[in-house]
Amino acid sequence: MTQSLPDVPDLYTALLQSGAAADELESLIAGSSPQVQARLSQVDQGLLRALLRKGSGGEAVPGVTKLKAWLAQAEVQPVVRPLPDHSNARLLRADGSDPAMPEYSDRAFDPWFEALNLPYGTGPRGEKRSCYASDQFADAASPERRQIHLGIDIFAPALTPVYAPLPGVVRSVGYNADPLDYGHTLILEHDGGGLPFYTLYGHLADTLPSLVKPGESVEAGQPIAHFGDWHENGGWSPHLHFQIMADMLEQSGNFFGVGHESLMAVWDDICPDPGLLLRLPEDLRRV
Numbered sequence: 001m002t003q004s005l006p007d008v009p010d011l012y013t014a015l016l017q018s019g020a021a022a023d024e025l026e027s028l029i030a031g032s033s034p035q036v037q038a039r040l041s042q043v044d045q046g047l048l049r050a051l052l053r054k055g056s057g058g059e060a061v062p063g064v065t066k067l068k069a070w071l072a073q074a075e076v077q078p079v080v081r082p083l084p085d086h087s088n089a090r091l092l093r094a095d096g097s098d099p100a101m102p103e104y105s106d107r108a109f110d111p112w113f114e115a116l117n118l119p120y121g122t123g124p125r126g127e128k129r130s131c132y133a134s135d136q137f138a139d140a141a142s143p144e145r146r147q148i149h150l151g152i153d154i155f156a157p158a159l160t161p162v163y164a165p166l167p168g169v170v171r172s173v174g175y176n177a178d179p180l181d182y183g184h185t186l187i188l189e190h191d192g193g194g195l196p197f198y199t200l201y202g203h204l205a206d207t208l209p210s211l212v213k214p215g216e217s218v219e220a221g222q223p224i225a226h227f228g229d230w231h232e233n234g235g236w237s238p239h240l241h242f243q244i245m246a247d248m249l250e251q252s253g254n255f256f257g258v259g260h261e262s263l264m265a266v267w268d269d270i271c272p273d274p275g276l277l278l279r280l281p282e283d284l285r286r287v
Contacts, residue, residue: 004031011039011141012263015048016055023051039140046249050266060269061246063195070193071276072243076165077221079242080120080154086282089120091284092155094129103131104153105180106272107230109237113155122284123153123239125273132258136178144257150271151200151243152278152285158229158238162201164218165277166190171198173214176234182241183233184208185254186225188218198248199277200255201225202241203233244272 005014005028020028025048029040040048050060052185059065082088092113094104102108104123113121132147167186176182182202189198206228212224227238245255259267275285 004030004033005036005040007033008037009143010052010262011036012144012260013142015017015051016263016266018055020052021056022049022052025052028052030122042140044250045253046247047266049272050247050249050270051232051263054266054269064246064269064272065193067195067246068276069271070195071197071272074166074192074277075220076277076279077163079163079165079278080156080240081158081163083278084120084122084154084284086259086284087280088118088120089122089284090116092121092123092153093127093287094123094131094149094262095127095287096130104236104239105131113237118154121153121155122280123155123241124285124287125149125152125275126141126264127259127287129258131180134180136180137258142152142260144260144262146256146260148259148261148264148267149257150200150259150267150282151241151257152274153239153241155237155239156227158227159205159207160227160238160240161223162204162225162240163229164188164220164222164224165199166220168199168218170212170214170216170218172253173209173212176202176254179235181234182236182254182257183228184225186212187248187253187255188224195246197272198245198255200241200243200245200257202243202257203236203239204228205231242274242278244274244277246272
């Protein structure tokens with residue numbers, strides 16, 4: 001019998017519960033109604049396959065458990081120098097828990113942060129952020145917004161240098177111009193003990209194209225970028241968004257920086273904890 005998906009508001013959950021294998025995605029969609037087909041055609045097909053893998057009891061990205069173990073023991077260089085720690089940084093929650101702190105995308109954030117008299121602030125992985133409630137962070141497959149932060153943010157002045165944590169190859173150098181997107185964006189590809197993975201650096205300065213080119217090799221510790229300012233980084237207070245991807249899905253030059261709260265078991269496989277490479281104190285990188 002041909003499988004199909006019901007035309008329900010949350011098609012992601014329907015995929016997780018379907019019991020279908022990842023290589024059955026096309027036939028599953030083809031057996032569904034035209035309405036379901038139209039909705040699923042608008043979303044990343046790699047994400048849909050990841051959902052099916054997880055729903056079938058496997059890893060959303062094959063080999064990701066092994067990759068996470070490799071990342072945890074890899075010898076890395078700091079992404080910024082010196083690294084944030086308890087002597088020079090503070091966790092800056094963007095979940096509304098501190099009513100005195102302006103949003104990262106509010107120009108009032110800069111003088112507020114400067115008054116802290118600290119070199120760094122950090123924005124944690126796994127935080128549910130109120131600034132991601134717009135339609136930009138929704139899609140046709142589900143009414144649920146992507147609001148859970150998948151990266152780690154490091155706040156510091158514009159033009160703060162960024163360094164490669166590991167050897168790699170430049171996969172893409174681009175500019176994502178939508179409001180609250182990454183602005184200048186760099187993605188590197190790495191070898192994780194025989195498993196490919198990727199690191200993303202978002203909200204960068206326009207110096208980026210002069211520092212690295214697609215296809216070039218980079219060495220651990222090599223300067224690769226600078227923090228961008230408001231006019232070039234998507235409209236945010238200067239900071240670096242750092243993220244790891246075990247699979248690029250069907251994305252190119254950009255990647256989801258936030259995930260669905262109900263699907264975090266899947267997103268945790270697609271985007272392992274960036275703290276595995278950043279090596280910040282636990283309470284400066286996670287909620």
